[in-house]
Amino acid sequence: MNTDEKYMRAALKQAEKAAQCGEVPIGCVIVCGGKIVGRGYNRRNTKHTTLAHAELIAIDKASRKLGDWRLEGCTMYVTLEPCQMCAGAIVQSRIDRVVIGTMNPKAGCAGSILNILQMPEFNHQVEMETGVLAEECSSALKCFFIDLRERNRREKAEKQRLDEGKMLIKTV
Amino acid sequence: MNTDEKYMRAALKQAEKAAQCGEVPIGCVIVCGGKIVGRGYNRRNTKHTTLAHAELIAIDKASRKLGDWRLEGCTMYVTLEPCQMCAGAIVQSRIDRVVIGTMNPKAGCAGSILNILQMPEFNHQVEMETGVLAEECSSALKCFFIDLRERNRREKAEKQRLDEGKMLIKTV
Numbered sequence: 129m130n131t132d133e134k135y136m137r138a139a140l141k142q143a144e145k146a147a148q149c150g151e152v153p154i155g156c157v158i159v160c161g162g163k164i165v166g167r168g169y170n171r172r173n174t175k176h177t178t179l180a181h182a183e184l185i186a187i188d189k190a191s192r193k194l195g196d197w198r199l200e201g202c203t204m205y206v207t208l209e210p211c212q213m214c215a216g217a218i219v220q221s222r223i224d225r226v227v228i229g230t231m232n233p234k235a236g237c238a239g240s241i242l243n244i245l246q247m248p249e250f251n252h253q254v255e256m257e258t259g260v261l262a263e264e265c266s267s268a269l270k271c272f273f274i275d276l277r278e279r280n281r282r283e284k285a286e287k288q289r290l291d292e293g294k295m296l297i298k299t300v
Numbered sequence: 301m302n303t304d305e306k307y308m309r310a311a312l313k314q315a316e317k318a319a320q321c322g323e324v325p326i327g328c329v330i331v332c333g334g335k336i337v338g339r340g341y342n343r344r345n346t347k348h349t350t351l352a353h354a355e356l357i358a359i360d361k362a363s364r365k366l367g368d369w370r371l372e373g374c375t376m377y378v379t380l381e382p383c384q385m386c387a388g389a390i391v392q393s394r395i396d397r398v399v400i401g402t403m404n405p406k407a408g409c410a411g412s413i414l415n416i417l418q419m420p421e422f423n424h425q426v427e428m429e430t431g432v433l434a435e436e437c438s439s440a441l442k443c444f445f446i447d448l449r450e451r452n453r454r455e456k457a458e459k460q461r462l463d464e465g466k467m468l469i470k471t472v
Contacts, residue, residue: 129309145466161373165424173369174370175361176363176364177360177363177364177369177393178359178363178369178389178393179351179356179359179360179363179389180369180399182394184351187349187350187351188349191348191349191350191351192348195348195468196348197344197345197347197349197350197352211384211388211392212387212391212392212416213388213389213391213392214382214388215384215388216384216385216386216387216388216389216409217350217351217385217388218385219384219385220350220353220383220384220385221350223347227444233462235422235423237388239418241421241422242414242419243389244384247413247414247456249413250384250407250413251407277393280410
């Protein structure tokens with residue numbers, strides 16, 4: 129297991145925590161000088177704020193730890209391609225390098241819809257690596273959505289059963 | 301004074317607070333149902349995090365107040381055109397409308413470098429109005445940078461004076 133895979137596994141652990149809270153499993157860690165200085169997992173629904181994306185939480189923690197908004201010398205590992213907000217935050221915080229697990233063709237902004245990380249018009253460009261443990265990162269998301277659909281289907285069927293029961297009682 | 305100007309004045313008040321802390325004067329308010337539900341001013345240096353941009357602070361406060369990451373029905377008033385991170389956060393939090401004071405031709409992402417707010421590829425587009433109290437919003441920034449340059453110039457001259465004094469003592 130190489131260094132990128134090692135830290136992507138740490139990001140995947142964060143993604144598992146999100147799934148345990150019923151959130152879409154996206155996880156992130158930020159590494160500086162061989163140490164993890166920030167961890168985050170998606171908590172948008174439980175925290176009721178769009179700022180609770182995994183990447184933003186990790187950036188906030190790393191900035192607190194290092195005492196600087198500039199995260200120069202840092203590498204971010206994230207299981208899913210960042211959205212426009214998180215890609216923007218990566219550029220704004222001047223992170224050197226981003227390692228991505230799986231791409232997000234419908235909304236990702238590190239190459240899919242836009243590549244905010246590497247636009248020459250901005251005052252910082254980010255080195256990028258994609259497809260690290262892509263299969264595992266993608267599977268975590270797929271399993272989550274299969275479970276979610278199955279749970280929704282069961283809940284709908286249960287509700288229908290109860291409603292039919294009530295109707296029967298009324299009729300009798 | 302129309303409604304947009306009224307709330308842009310409230311955003312300008314926030315920008316003043318930033319200047320008082322020695323931060324670049326950018327201010328923001330979010331309005332829902334005729335009430336301000338979130339205020340924010342730039343505190344990037346004092347808070348040591350890139351997430352302390354005015355818009356992100358206001359989004360965080362509005363989400364807490366309304367108990368939802370979806371800020372549908374909200375209008376944001378911001379004194380300077382948002383950067384790529386903040387424009388992304390506006391789309392992600394599904395704000396209906398953004399009213400901008402002055403544009404930021406070198407880094408703005410609501411029409412200058414990109415228009416992240418209105419890209420058809422994303423699942424949400426934002427109504428936009430620019431140039432509201434543009435002169436005042438722009439002046440606040442210009443005055444801040446003139447003062448900053450003057451302060452830096454004075455500090456440099458003072459340092460040079462002290463260094464020359466030390467040299468003189470050594471020589472004597």
